Amino acid sequence: MHKPNVTVAMVVKCAERYLLVEERDKSTGQRVLNQPAGHLEANESLIAAAQRELLEETGLNLAPQGLVGIYSLQARNGTHYLRFCFFAELDEASETAPQDSDIIACHWLNIAQIKEQPLRSSIVLTCIDDAQNRPILPLEYLRHRQD
Template sequence: MADSCPIPLQVWCPHVTVACVVADGDRFLMVEEEVNGRLAYNQPAGHLDDRESLVTAAVRETLEETGWTVAVEHLLGVHQWRSTEHGDGVLRFSFAARALHHDASRELDDGIRRALWLTRDDIAALGDQLRSPLVLMSIDAWLAGHRYPLDMLHSLLAEDRYP
């Protein structure tokens, strides 16, 4: 009788992240944050938590980083990238969301200096201060009209289903 393999198989696991593109006219909701001692700009974004759906993570991260409650309406795209910050692979799900309510008194996540609204030109002018190339890629997808239905995503988590 053969024993099962005593050494666990090594499996590569990327960082799974979510981000929200929230537009108000020609301006987009952004965060100014301190990352490894430098100032960087990003959409509201962060890591998917265990037992959390992608949409729930996107709503949570936006609230935690900006004080804005949003409704996620569409998937903009899925982007794969190798981070220049930590060298690990990143799989990012970018969503289009609509701003619903702002709580100006809410304390923002550690490292987040402020939330602000910027035009695409303002964001592009930030150059190397952008957290990653995925920032403009997501905004450009939104501007190009990319809108994929959320029912492309399926969550089998009993407490957190979405179509």
């Protein structure tokens, strides 16, 4: 039975800039940019996972304000990811302090700057584009239950 890897990500916007994390691509070693993102852990809700990953990778403790979308991605490494991308908007850019040793730096960038950078995946721009041009879905559409 096929089981995709479940990941969460956060598009964080302030004015016309977006928060991205700089990390090394594990297969190429190249420095790339990505949304704060990571894997869902056991017994964790999608919303809690997104908030935890944002805190670990940027030092920001923000709750998601909505859902950008759900994405199925067949990565170059052959892995199938199911990505739940969330949205948060700030009035003022906050200082970042990554706690995850895999994060080299955090950057607040506008769209033109992002397009000039090496990205972890094309899904980085897709999520930002969707956050700009599609309705952000209420978090009530997601339910977490433990039976």
